[in-house]
Amino acid sequence: MNNSSKYNKDTLYAQAHEAIGAFQFDESVVAVFPDMIQRSVPGYQTILAGIGELTQQHAQPHSNLYDLGCSLGAATLTMRRNVEGKQCQIIALDNSESMIKRAQEYLHAYHSEVPVHLHCADMTQFKIENASVVVINFTLQFIDPDQREALLKTIYQGLNPGGILIVSEKLHFEDDALQTSIEHLHLQFKRANGYSELEISQKRSSLENVLITDTEQDHLKRFKKVGFQSAGIWFQAYNFASFLAIKAF
Numbered sequence: 001m002n003n004s005s006k007y008n009k010d011t012l013y014a015q016a017h018e019a020i021g022a023f024q025f026d027e028s029v030v031a032v033f034p035d036m037i038q039r040s041v042p043g044y045q046t047i048l049a050g051i052g053e054l055t056q057q058h059a060q061p062h063s064n065l066y067d068l069g070c071s072l073g074a075a076t077l078t079m080r081r082n083v084e085g086k087q088c089q090i091i092a093l094d095n096s097e098s099m100i101k102r103a104q105e106y107l108h109a110y111h112s113e114v115p116v117h118l119h120c121a122d123m124t125q126f127k128i129e130n131a132s133v134v135v136i137n138f139t140l141q142f143i144d145p146d147q148r149e150a151l152l153k154t155i156y157q158g159l160n161p162g163g164i165l166i167v168s169e170k171l172h173f174e175d176d177a178l179q180t181s182i183e184h185l186h187l188q189f190k191r192a193n194g195y196s197e198l199e200i201s202q203k204r205s206s207l208e209n210v211l212i213t214d215t216e217q218d219h220l221k222r223f224k225k226v227g228f229q230s231a232g233i234w235f236q237a238y239n240f241a242s243f244l245a246i247k248a249f
């Protein structure tokens, strides 16, 4: 999202906290979210641009496009710009009321013919139907691991033949040496973006047991298990990757 100037710099963990609570997508996070995601996720803007390109390629006329865990609507915006003239609608949802409220204001600030329906809802309980593009951008990692396969199955069933699912995630690696080395690259990325050691360690504590990563192999196995014949990584920066899964015609 390029409107960072409307939002504040992320200093949520800059001061020492006596106790670190579990990370929540509340009002304080909403106020700094574009800055936080930009400075924490390598390749975030490239992934958004790719989501636009993939939408242009795969969106089917008169179908639904979904942005599950939309936060402020960055992926919705890029999909909306790339689906003009196909009589599609975009359905974007997030279970944080604060996020949905701000996403509403943000999306309404830009004109478009493409209807966007925003819902404050839990994606594991939401019906997916007549879908040609489904995006889960850095959100599956916040869903209970036991619910991930069922969610993907629901998405697979709601996709039209030829439809796609894009899933972007932080990954971990089974191999300890790889994990240490690639995680170091990510930490250096955060340091280079101005995060202090205190901010990095307090944020890490708050995300413990909240953001639960899978490996690349976990993701690929799950895509196959729920029915996708084609699935692979289309973009990776360090331990952050975006997968493309295509439902066969």
Ligand SMILES: C[S@@+](CC[C@H](N)C(=O)[O-])C[C@H]1O[C@@H](n2cnc3c(N)ncnc32)[C@H](O)[C@@H]1O
Residues within 6 Å of the ligand: 025, 037, 068, 069, 070, 071, 072, 073, 074, 075, 093, 094, 095, 096, 099, 121, 122, 123, 124, 136, 137, 138, 139, 142, 143
């Ligand atoms: C890292 S953010 C997603 C970023 C966003 N997709 C983007 O591209 O900018 C994760 C979002 O998922 C939402 N979320 C977490 N669990 C959810 C659930 N069960 N259903 C819907 N949204 C959920 C959070 O409220 C948060 O806004």
